[in-house]
Amino acid sequence: MRPDETTTDVLRCTAHGLGELPELVELAIVLTSTMARVAEEHELTPMQGRLLCGLGEQPRRMVDLAQSLGIEKAALTGLVDRAERRGLVERTPVPGDRRAVQVTLTEDGGQAMVAFGTGVASALGELLEPLPVKDRATFCRLASAVVGSARATWDHA
Amino acid sequence: MRPDETTTDVLRCTAHGLGELPELVELAIVLTSTMARVAEEHELTPMQGRLLCGLGEQPRRMVDLAQSLGIEKAALTGLVDRAERRGLVERTPVPGDRRAVQVTLTEDGGQAMVAFGTGVASALGELLEPLPVKDRATFCRLASAVVGSARATWDHA
DNA sequence: TATTGTTATACTCTATAACTATA
DNA sequence: TATAGTTATAGAGTATAACAATA
Structure with a gap:
């Protein structure tokens, strides 16, 4: 709907x-x-999509990921549980800290991540398509400025 | 977080x-x-905020509201149940169609609706504040264009 | 028969609090 | 003591399918 x-x-x-x-x-x-x-x-939940994208660059620890996604670590435990059950990610130990775990993309998870990322980029591109070419860049620039100042404010508070 | x-x-x-x-x-x-x-x-969930705003103008029927909010009618039943339990809305009969119910704002719900709406407007205003005045209007205009074309596309599909 | 709304069921996402294991 | 992560619990939001009442 x-x-x-x-x-x-x-x-x-x-x-x-x-x-x-x-x-x-x-x-x-x-x-x-x-x-x-x-x-x-792509048969993902929006949050799973964000999780996969957060792992696109390299494995991340739970604390780190929870912070990036803006959720509590306990919530992340469940999120990773479900993603793991679907074969998208894996938990692996962190060398040098036996308390911590890293979350890594599986083969399937990596493919899903790329497909999702490409799909989002394409869908957002379509959204801007009706705009005059010049306005598209302006819109993105202003969006970026708004995001930047919002994050700056949050980081202070 | x-x-x-x-x-x-x-x-x-x-x-x-x-x-x-x-x-x-x-x-x-x-x-x-x-x-x-x-x-x-304002002690609301985001979805409750949207629900209240959808009732700002006049009472709405369940089917109508579900469509506006983009959720299934069964999901709306639960949403309205919880809002009703919190005293924000009421279910009243629709004259002339005994199958249907209208959802109306209570006194409390109306106050919450206005407070929430004002708060959102103010928060969004703060988000734009760092932009040069001229850019703010441009940004809103482009946002409006994007939204408009997206809705037009959706209505076709 | 079609429409309106609810119930039943199951799953995802979230927070808080209490806990374990390690640093 | 402090940090990393999990478990337990509770609640919100969602969908699908089956249902009742009314049109």
């Missing part, structure tokens, strides 16, 4: 004077739904 | 030639996290 507008209705009422912010709410929903659709096409 | 980058890593590897699309993935995460944070500040 695909969402249409809803959350934005109230913003149109309560946020007058605040500009076109409701568009950002819809944008969040469109982007999130798009990624969820791509994940589903 | 707040997420940092992760999903975008693989895109940087697999999506070369596709431009700055990874920024859009991060943007989705930043926007979604921001709305989740605001919901939490």
